[in-house]
Amino acid sequence: MPEPAISAEQYSNLVRERVAALRRLLLDLTRKAPQSAPHRFFSAVRILIDAVERVFSSRCKAIESQPGSKEERATETAFAARWTMELLNNAQAQFFPFLEKLDSPHVPLWMLPAMQRIASQFEPNVELYLFPTSEHNFGFSGFRDLLRAFVQKFELAIPDDLKVEIEERAAKLPQWFVFLSFPYVVHDSALHLTPLLHELGHFADFRLGIYKELLPIDISQSDAARKVVEEICQMRVPMGAPESKIEGAQQPGVEPRVEEILQRDVIEQQVFALCGQIIRNWVHELISDLFAVRMGGPAYFYSFATFAANLRLDARAGASHPSPSMRIDLMLKELSDLHYSSEYSPLQVRSSLESWRRWLETQPLEPEEPPTRVAYWAIKENESKLVEAVRKHTSAFSYGTRAYTEKVKYVVNDLEAGIPPIDRAGDGEAAFDACDLVDILNGAWTTYMFSPEKLESLIECPPPERKLRGVSVLNELVQKAIEASEILRQCHKRSKGGV
Amino acid sequence: MSVLTRAAIRDRIFKTKDLKIKPLLDPESQIEYGAINLTLGTQFILAKKSEYPLIDPRLLDTNEILKFQEKFTLAFGQAVALHPHQFALGATFEFLKLPPNLCAFVLTRSSFGRAGLQIATATYVHPSWRGCLTLELQNLGEVPIKLYCGSPICQLVLVEAQPALEEKPVKSIPVGPVFTDLRNQSYWEQYLDKFTCPGPPEA
Numbered sequence: 258m259p260e261p262a263i264s265a266e267q268y269s270n271l272v273r274e275r276v277a278a279l280r281r282l283l284l285d286l287t288r289k290a291p292q293s294a295p296h297r298f299f300s301a302v303r304i305l306i307d308a309v310e311r312v313f314s315s316r317c318k319a320i321e322s323q324p325g326s327k328e329e330r331a332t333e334t335a336f337a338a339r340w341t342m343e344l345l346n347n348a349q350a351q352f353f354p355f356l357e358k359l360d361s362p363h364v365p366l367w368m369l370p371a372m373q374r375i376a377s378q379f380e381p382n383v384e385l386y387l388f389p390t391s392e393h394n395f396g397f398s399g400f401r402d403l404l405r406a407f408v409q410k411f412e413l414a415i416p417d418d419l420k421v422e423i424e425e426r427a428a429k430l431p432q433w434f435v436f437l438s439f440p441y442v443v444h445d446s447a448l449h450l451t452p453l454l455h456e457l458g459h460f461a462d463f464r465l466g467i468y469k470e471l472l473p474i475d476i477s478q479s480d481a482a483r484k485v486v487e488e489i490c491q492m493r494v495p496m497g498a499p500e501s502k503i504e505g506a507q508q509p510g511v512e513p514r515v516e517e518i519l520q521r522d523v524i525e526q527q528v529f530a531l532c533g534q535i536i537r538n539w540v541h542e543l544i545s546d547l548f549a550v551r552m553g554g555p556a557y558f559y560s561f562a563t564f565a566a567n568l569r570l571d572a573r574a575g576a577s578h579p580s581p582s583m584r585i586d587l588m589l590k591e592l593s594d595l596h597y598s599s600e601y602s603p604l605q606v607r608s609s610l611e612s613w614r615r616w617l618e619t620q621p622l623e624p625e626e627p628p629t630r631v632a633y634w635a636i637k638e639n640e641s642k643l644v645e646a647v648r649k650h651t652s653a654f655s656y657g658t659r660a661y662t663e664k665v666k667y668v669v670n671d672l673e674a675g676i677p678p679i680d681r682a683g684d685g686e687a688a689f690d691a692c693d694l695v696d697i698l699n700g701a702w703t704t705y706m707f708s709p710e711k712l713e714s715l716i717e718c719p720p721p722e723r724k725l726r727g728v729s730v731l732n733e734l735v736q737k738a739i740e741a742s743e744i745l746r747q748c749h750k751r752s753k754g755g756v
Numbered sequence: 757m758s759v760l761t762r763a764a765i766r767d768r769i770f771k772t773k774d775l776k777i778k779p780l781l782d783p784e785s786q787i788e789y790g791a792i793n794l795t796l797g798t799q800f801i802l803a804k805k806s807e808y809p810l811i812d813p814r815l816l817d818t819n820e821i822l823k824f825q826e827k828f829t830l831a832f833g834q835a836v837a838l839h840p841h842q843f844a845l846g847a848t849f850e851f852l853k854l855p856p857n858l859c860a861f862v863l864t865r866s867s868f869g870r871a872g873l874q875i876a877t878a879t880y881v882h883p884s885w886r887g888c889l890t891l892e893l894q895n896l897g898e899v900p901i902k903l904y905c906g907s908p909i910c911q912l913v914l915v916e917a918q919p920a921l922e923e924k925p926v927k928s929i930p931v932g933p934v935f936t937d938l939r940n941q942s943y944w945e946q947y948l949d950k951f952t953c954p955g956p957p958e959a
Binding site: 369370745 | 849
């Protein structure tokens with residue numbers, strides 16, 4: 258057997274060095290982390306690194322004690338070391354990005370308790386964190402049973418005493434760690450953080466398994482899918498001819514068709530796999546949109562439309578997300594179901610939704626690119642099923658016109674008077690009930706869209722800057738309201754004997 | 757001019773509702789005989805000492821000020837330690853909106869004062885003022901004090917103001933601590949210029 262370039266001992270040392278480096282890094286990040294950082298997530302990652310190291314050590318001991326030649330044992334040790342390094346690299350790639358940005362002063366701690374409360378409606382044992390990113394998009398990442406998942410994955414390799422120890426420590430950790438990311442640029446804008454409701458929709462989707470009621474969608478009999486397969490079969494394949502030949506290739510029939518190179522069923526498999534992945538992505542996105550719009554009412558719709566307009570409202574559908582027009586179309590239908598298009602809805606909301614409907618009529622909903630077209634039609638054919646699945650899970654807290662007309666006016670009155678809408682008169686003489694996050698967001702968007710002038714008139718500022726200053730003050734008032742109303746709600750709950 | 761007592765404060769908050777103090781987490785304990793207890797908010801500003809040459813009100817640019825500050829936010833219930841002689845800006849958790857016929861004075865609660873804490877030097881609040889009050893926190897004692905967000909560290913004494921002032925637009929509605937705005941209050945500079953000694957004559 259040839260001598261390996263890196264000996265087993267060197268491999269083992271590499272593992273130990275990497276474990277020590279990760280521990281140092283984790284310690285450094287823990288020291289830097291503010292009080293509000295996810296300290297239990299830090300603990301989970303620390304336990305995981307310890308566990309990986311112990312699994313490796315016990316494997317090394319087992320290899321040492323087993324019969325066989327020295328070379329065979331060295332090969333096995335090297336294999337175990339490479340396997341362990343891969344685990345450690347995965348742990349670093351998977352978990353550390355969440356730990357790096359938690360000391361950012363741009364984490365909107367004022368929003369965290371309200372978001373945590375909403376997430377707890379779907380899973381009581383969840384810890385939720387917010388962190389900024391430099392990307393344009395919002396994001397969701399969830400870890401379920403982090404340590405137990407590790408044990409299940411490497412069941413055979415983990416010694417029994419370590420399994421017991423991990424189980425004991427796992428019991429002290431939340432079942433779910435949820436990280437929601439948001440673009441840095443909106444960190445201080447309560448209005449533009451409203452799309453976080455969509456990310457909570459992702460959590461609800463995964464936690465409640467809403468997607469399972471739709472997926473997988475069979476597209477093997479879909480006309481759109483067959484058409485795509487046919488189009489691909491007839492496409493001509495450039496054969497990499499020299500430039501002079503390519504010019505000549507403008508003559509039809511020079512290059513072979515795809516179906517002459519690949520079998521039709523192979524093409525079908527590839528197309529169905531690609532379309533299936535796009536459909537899965539879109540189903541998750543649309544479930545989260547529907548969830549957010551039912552939970553957040555017009556506020557989510559306005560925030561999404563503004564978010565999309567900041568990027569490109571007429572953007573095409575991609576593999577990860579449907580087009581904004583498709584999403585807006587679905588949300589408008591859902592708002593109609595919540596009676597926002599009826600006479601029960603305030604006129605201004607009704608008119609604004611109507612103008613979005615008119616805009617939609619000018620937009621081509623069906624995507625041009627073949628795979629996204631398949632996804633579009635697959636979802637269209639299953640739209641009623643999709644909508645029903647979400648409605649079933651949101652019926653208890655859907656934000657209909659009744660809630661809107663009853664509650665939002667108080668929020669708007671406060672904001673127009675330059676006061677954060679933290680509470681409103683309750684039943685008793687000296688009782689104030691805490692406003693809800695969704696009421697506040699709807700009031701904020703209503704003020705922002707339809708009546709910003711009253712708040713602006715309170716501010717002493719030259720006219721060109723007044724508009725901008727007004728939005729800034731509105732955001733600050735909303736921030737304060739979201740933070741304080743949630744604390745007030747918790748105080749009331751505790752005084753009534755709740756937890 | 758009279759100080760509002762408990763019943764009058766309750767009337768203004770809960771009946772006439774022209775005095776806004778939001779949120780009142782525990783009105784029964786917070787509204788005392790002649791004052792209302794306010795709690796510490798979650799936002800703070802500390803000075804970055806190493807980058808702090810000096811505050812010269814006549815040279816300080818508003819944007820320049822930001823370089824000397826370290827702003828941070830805690831979650832409600834978390835604490836910041838204020839070391840002996842350390843100075844920090846905080847704000848009340850409660851948002852106030854005084855009616856045009858009330859002014860107020862903000863005072864350190866005696867229990868915190870005896871521990872060495874001073875919460876405000878500029879204690880007067882104008883009629884019609886709105887916002888979260890900036891607190892000038894200073895530990896005058898010899899040992900560090902842990903200040904919890906949500907602890908009732910100051911009290912507001914409300915006083916009737918006659919005649920009521922007309923409400924005017926405001927420059928800002930602060931919901932957290934606000935650093936010094938000396939440069940923007942430069943009306944006194946023109947006055948001061950008259951007394952400034954001239955420099956040496958140019959060659």
